[in-house]
Structure formats: structure tokens, C-alpha cells
Amino acid sequence: MRLILRRAGFFLLTLWACLSLNFFLPRLMPGSPADRIISHLHGAVDQSTVRAIELSLGINNSQGIWSQYFTYLGHTATGNLGLSYSQGEPVSKVIAGALPWTLGLVGITTILAFILGTTIGAVAAWRRGSRFDSVMPPLFVFTTAIPFFWVGMVLILIFSVELGWLPGSGNVGQLTIPSFSASYIGDVLDHAILPSLTLLVTGIGGWVLTMRNNMVTTLTEDYVRMARAKGLSSVRVMTDYGARNAILPNLTGFAMSLGFVVSGAILVEYVFNYQGVGYYLLNAVGYDDYPLMQGLFLIITMAVLIAILLSDVATAILDPRTRTAG
Amino acid sequence: MAIPVTTGAGAGIPETGGELTAAGPRRRTALRRFTQAIRTNRKATIGVALMAIFIFVSLFPGLLAHQSPTAFSSKITAAPSAAHWLGTDNIGADIYAQVIDGTRNVMILAITVGGLTTAFAMVIGVAAAYLGGVWDGVLNFVTDVLLVIPIFPLLVIVASLFPSAGNDELILVLSFTGWSYTARQLRSQAQSMRSRDFLLAARVRGERSIYVIIVEIIPTMTSLLLASFLNNALYAVLAGSGLQFIGLGKSNNVSWGTTLYWANQNAAWTTGRYLWFIVPGLCIALLGVAFAFINYAFDEIGNPALRPLSAAKARKAAEASTRRRLASHGARAS
Numbered sequence: 252m253r254l255i256l257r258r259a260g261f262f263l264l265t266l267w268a269c270l271s272l273n274f275f276l277p278r279l280m281p282g283s284p285a286d287r288i289i290s291h292l293h294g295a296v297d298q299s300t301v302r303a304i305e306l307s308l309g310i311n312n313s314q315g316i317w318s319q320y321f322t323y324l325g326h327t328a329t330g331n332l333g334l335s336y337s338q339g340e341p342v343s344k345v346i347a348g349a350l351p352w353t354l355g356l357v358g359i360t361t362i363l364a365f366i367l368g369t370t371i372g373a374v375a376a377w378r379r380g381s382r383f384d385s386v387m388p389p390l391f392v393f394t395t396a397i398p399f400f401w402v403g404m405v406l407i408l409i410f411s412v413e414l415g416w417l418p419g420s421g422n423v424g425q426l427t428i429p430s431f432s433a434s435y436i437g438d439v440l441d442h443a444i445l446p447s448l449t450l451l452v453t454g455i456g457g458w459v460l461t462m463r464n465n466m467v468t469t470l471t472e473d474y475v476r477m478a479r480a481k482g483l484s485s486v487r488v489m490t491d492y493g494a495r496n497a498i499l500p501n502l503t504g505f506a507m508s509l510g511f512v513v514s515g516a517i518l519v520e521y522v523f524n525y526q527g528v529g530y531y532l533l534n535a536v537g538y539d540d541y542p543l544m545q546g547l548f549l550i551i552t553m554a555v556l557i558a559i560l561l562s563d564v565a566t567a568i569l570d571p572r573t574r575t576a577g
Numbered sequence: 578m579a580i581p582v583t584t585g586a587g588a589g590i591p592e593t594g595g596e597l598t599a600a601g602p603r604r605r606t607a608l609r610r611f612t613q614a615i616r617t618n619r620k621a622t623i624g625v626a627l628m629a630i631f632i633f634v635s636l637f638p639g640l641l642a643h644q645s646p647t648a649f650s651s652k653i654t655a656a657p658s659a660a661h662w663l664g665t666d667n668i669g670a671d672i673y674a675q676v677i678d679g680t681r682n683v684m685i686l687a688i689t690v691g692g693l694t695t696a697f698a699m700v701i702g703v704a705a706a707y708l709g710g711v712w713d714g715v716l717n718f719v720t721d722v723l724l725v726i727p728i729f730p731l732l733v734i735v736a737s738l739f740p741s742a743g744n745d746e747l748i749l750v751l752s753f754t755g756w757s758y759t760a761r762q763l764r765s766q767a768q769s770m771r772s773r774d775f776l777l778a779a780r781v782r783g784e785r786s787i788y789v790i791i792v793e794i795i796p797t798m799t800s801l802l803l804a805s806f807l808n809n810a811l812y813a814v815l816a817g818s819g820l821q822f823i824g825l826g827k828s829n830n831v832s833w834g835t836t837l838y839w840a841n842q843n844a845a846w847t848t849g850r851y852l853w854f855i856v857p858g859l860c861i862a863l864l865g866v867a868f869a870f871i872n873y874a875f876d877e878i879g880n881p882a883l884r885p886l887s888a889a890k891a892r893k894a895a896e897a898s899t900r901r902r903l904a905s906h907g908a909r910a911s
Contacts, residue, residue, distance in 0.1 A: 265722050276734065389620060392873050396865025398815055400822050401837070401858030408846045506725070514729030518819050522841070532730060533823055536737040544737075548730050555727050
């Protein structure tokens with residue numbers, strides 16, 4: 252419990268570091284953010300418009316930089332993320348619209364990749380030296396090295412352009428009206444298949460390889476030999492004695508891999524025009540829409556931190572040693 | 578931030594320091610072991626062969642492609658032909674020349690970022706472990722923050738602030754953000770050695786910290802450093818190409834990611850220009866595979882437990898170890 256509390260404290264500090272990055276990065280660059288936005292409006296801007304844009308960005312030249320900083324922190328803490336001018340909506344509203352799509356796509360795919368990858372890795376290690384084990388690891392070394400976006404493009408080419416089986420763009424059909432009907436849900440799923448397949452193909456390899464390597468080491472332990480000597484069934488030895496212990500480093504690895512998953516999600520959303528958090532982030536970059544960029548970066552960081560905290564809790568539950576160490 | 582492919586490669590085989598006189602012959606056997614590994618380990622063979630091809634292409638692009646990768650021409654998005662093996666892009670430039678000439682930029686990116694991140698990580702990780710106290714606390718906090726912050730969105734935002742970023746800016750940004758995972762590994766490796774006798778001896782001799790770190794600690798980490806270099810180079814290839822693909826950085830940079838960006842912008846798959854994006858993407862994948870395979874092979878060499886065995890050999894090895902155990906138990910019992 253103390254361990255979890257300490258981690259939560261660390262994450263609050265991390266969040267503060269992120270907010271500071273958010274605030275200072277655009278200001279460190281030559282030229283004010285307002286100037287960049289105005290350059291998108293093709294001249295013809297009067298003084299009051301400039302003032303309004305500066306205000307919406309929280310730039311107040313009569314205030315010192317530190318008081319601007321604290322105003323920004325205060326606004327963020329109260330959930331006021333400013334106005335996204337490229338979408339013409341409050342940032343929080345854009346995020347609320349985009350987040351469920353990304354969470355659904357990335358969340359489900361990551362959990363699937365974890366379960367499938369860990370299982371394949373465990374089986375490969377259990378049947379070490381078999382044909383399964385000689386084919387699987389090199390195959391997955393290959394898949395971890397392929398760029399996400401390229402897999403997406405190839406899948407679109409095969410399943411969408413050539414075969415015409417699945418849609419290759421968007422998160423729902425353009426003419427579909429949101430409703431709680433089977434056809435709407437089916438349409439959403441149709442659009443999610445190719446993006447999630449892309450994330451699965453490139454994301455699963457890491458789990459397979461780490462799990463196989465952990466499992467190979469675990470299987471040489473005396474307690475595994477003991478379990479075999481007791482005459483337990485081999486499935487039981489594999490799962491309860493081997494995999495149960497080999498999975499612990501993988502849970503820690505889960506936290507490490509999230510950054511990888513996030514980068515994949517951004518690229519995949521871009522390729523598939525899937526209107527989630529990553530899609531809007533790149534959109535915001537295209538328009539120099541700083542409030543939206545900052546808000547999205549904040550929400551992505553928070554999601555990653557919460558996921559890491561959850562994996563810490565899972566490790567603490569599965570591994571009694573971490574509980575006493577804290 | 579690296580992709581969790583390896584299990585802390587080679588950690589746990591610190592060679593003993595201090596045998597300075599034996600360094601010559603030992604290095605020679607290490608070299609022989611290395612060349613033998615390339616010949617016998619199939620993954621290492623494939624990885625090294627691919628890498629050799631890419632290095633050759635990046636050194637002598639002029640031998641393979643004679644056209645300019647950026648020259649305008651009237652033949653826009655032409656289909657592959659004898660003059661243009663992969664066709665031409667939206668300004669009429671030869672795509673084959675872009676792939677060949679782009680190799681050098683990608684290789685420079687991979688090798689420099691791999692080297693720089695490993696060097697940063699080494700300085701920060703070892704300093705944290707060796708200096709301890711407040712230094713350890715501060716450096717560790719920075720490392721941990723960088724480790725959990727999602728780097729790619731941060732890179733996207735930073736890259737958007739440099740609208741004219743070329744290869745050099747990309748290298749700097751990737752290097753400054755990519756060292757944290759390696760630093761964490763090196764720190765724990767260095768920490769595990771803090772109380773070792775040969776370091777104690779050096780301190781008693783009155784050596785300065787900087788001498789102890791460079792001469793005594795760092796040489797014991799060679800295998801881990803090498804693994805980190807390969808992992809970070811792979812990271813650089815994927816992250817760098819990803820940024821170029823979404824159109825961040827200079828759009829006339831000759832690079833695989835940039836070629837893919839233009840292929841995507843012109844919806845190459847709807848017009849049937851498949852080779853426009855298949856070839857550069859495949860090049861990224863193959864270069865990535867070269868780094869990953871070499872790394873994986875080193876992992877197997879460094880950690881005998883992971884070496885591939887035939888089933889018969891595995892069974893025999895298990896029996897032998899059981900017999901040894903029984904024998905030693907017997908000896909203890911009597």
C-alpha cells in the first residue's frame with residue numbers, strides 16, 4: 252500500500268513536470284504562439300483579434316511569466332483547458348469526443364496483445380527447441396521492427412482497396428447516424444478491425460519475446476522441478492509454476508511498453524483517419540492549435556500514468572515481495 | 578524509451594576488472610567468439626548480412642542510382658518503367674533514387690541517435706549510481722519522469738515547433754528524449770557493483786571518481802552498452818521515420834520516411850502506385866530487423882540459457898544437470 256501511495260506521489264510530480272513542459276516549450280521557441288496562429292489567418296487581422304487570440308492562449312503581456320504560469324496551472328487544475336480554435340470548441344469538449352474512440356481501440360488491442368503474446372511466449376518456452384519455438388521468436392523479432400504506419404498502409408491496400416472487405420478510413424461510416432442499434436455497433440466494429448489488427452501485429456512481438464525469455468529462465472528453477480516431481484499435470488506446471496512467476500517482469504514491462512503503444516496509436520489513427528486523440532493531436536499540430544495540443548498531451552500523459560499505476564497494483568497483488576519491499 | 582525486446586541483455590556477466598595484462602589475448606578470443614557467432618547463429622548471420630548491405634548502399638549510393646532524388650520532371654506519378662524502376666513521385670522525381678540516397682540519412686540517424694542516447698545514459702546512469710545521495714535522487718527523478726512521459730506525442734509537439742527541421746534537429750531531439758530506459762538499466766548495473774572488491778581497491782588506492790567510473794566501471798558494461806546501442810538505433814529508425822511520415826520536419830529531406838509521407842499524401846494505393854510506399858517501408862522494416870536480429874543474437878551469446886537447442890540436446894542437458902545436482906546432494910549428505 253505504501254508503495255502504491257509513493258508511486259501516486261511520484262506521478263503527481265510527473266504530471267506537474269508535464270504541465271511545465273506544456274507551458275514553457277512553446278514560449279522557448281522564437282516568435283510568440285499568437286504570431287504563428289495569426290500567420291494561418293493570412294494577414295487581415297486587426298489589433299483586437301490579436302488581443303483575443305493572445306487571451307485565449309493565456310498570453311498576457313502585462314503579467315510576468317511566472318504569474319502567467321500559475322494562472323495556467325490553476326486553470327488546468329480546475330479543468331479549464333482553453334479554447335481550440337481549429338475545432339471552434341472548448342478543448343475539453345474535443346477531448347471528450349475523441350477519448351472514448353482511442354481508449355476503446357488501444358485499450359482492447361493492448362489487452363489482447365498482452366494475453367495472446369504472453370500465451371505464445373509461454374508455450375514457446377515450454378516447448379523449447381520444438382518447431383513452434385524455432386519459428387515464433389524470429390517471426391516476432393521481425394514484427395517488432397516493422398513500422399506501424401506501414402503495416403496500416405499494407406492492410407488498407409489488401410483488405411480495403413484490393414478485396415474491398417473492410418473500410419480503411421474513419422471510425423464510422425460517413426452516413427451512419429449514431430444510435431444504439433446493431434447496425435451502428437456493427438459499423439463501428441467494422442471500422443475498428445483494421446486499425447486494431449495493425450496495432451496487434453506490431454505490438455504482440457515484445458510480449459512474446461520477453462515472456463519466452465523470462466519463462467526459459469523460470470523453468471530451470473528448483474520449484475518447477477519439484478512440481479514436476481510431484482506428478483502434477485504439465486499444463487498445471489506450465490501455468491501455475493512457470494507462467495505465474497515469469498509473468499511478473501512482463502507486468503513491469505507493460506508500463507515500459509505503453510509509450511510504444513501510444514506512438515503506435517497516433518500513427519495508426521493518422522493512417523486510418525480514425526478520429527481519436529492522436530488524430531486530433533496531429534490535426535492541432537497542423538494548425539498550430541496550442542491549447543488543443545497541450546490539452547491532448549496532458550490527457551495522453553494522464554492515461555499512461557493511470558495505466559502504469561494499475562499495472563503497479565497488479566504486480567503488488569501477484570508478487571508479495573513488492574508489498575514488503577515498499 | 579526502448580521496445581522491450583530483450584531481457585536486460587547480457588546483464589549479470591560482469592567480467593572481472595583488473596586483469597590488465599591479460600587484456601590482449603582476451604580481446605582476441607572475444608573477437609574470435611564474435612566472428613564464430615556470426616557464422617553459427619542464424620539470426621546473427623541474417624542481421625549482419627542485412628546491415629552490411631545497408632552500410633554499403635549508404636556509403637556508395639552513386640554506384641546504384643544515377644538520377645537525382647529531388648529533381649522536378651514532367652513525368653508526374655509515373656508507373657514503374659525501365660527509366661524509373663519504382664516510378665516517379667508527385668513532382669516527377671525518381672523514387673528508386675530516393676530510396677537509395679535516403680539510406681545514408683537513415684543510417685546516420687540510427688547510428689548517431691544510438692550512440693548519443695547510450696552515451697547520455699551511461700553518463701547519467703553511472704553518475705547516479707556512483708555519486709549516490711542527492712545526485713542519485715535528482716538524476717533518478719529526471720530519468721523516471723522521462724521514462725513514463727509518453728515520448729512520441731512530446732516529439733510531435735517539439736517537432737512542430739521546428740517547422741524546418743532536417744536530419745540534425747531530428748537527431749538532437751530523439752537523442753535528448755531517448756536515453757531514459759538505458760540509463761535506468763545502467764544505473765542498476767552500476768549499483769550492483771558499488772560494493773565490489775575491485776572498486777573498493779581503487780578507492781583505497783586514492784583514485785578519483787572520474788577515473789574509477791571510466792577505467793573500472795564502464796568496461797564491465799560493454800555487452801549492456803552494445804545491446805542498448807542496437808535497441809536505441811532501432812528506436813531511432815522507427816520514431817524518426819514515424820515523425821517524417823506524419824510530415825514533421827523538412828518535407829524535401831531525402832529519407833524513407835519522407836518518401837512515405839508523399840506516398841500517403843498522394844494516396845498512392847488508390848492510384849495503383851503500390852511500390853511507392855511498399856519499398857521504402859520494407860527498407861525501414863529490414864533495417865529494423867537487422868538491428869533487432871543482431872541484438873537478439875548477442876542476447877543469446879551473452880545468456881547461454883536463451884540459446885536455441887535441439888530438443889534432444891535440451892533433454893540431455895537437463896538430465897546431466899539433474900545428475901550433477903543429485904551427486905552434489907549426495908556428497909553433502911554423506
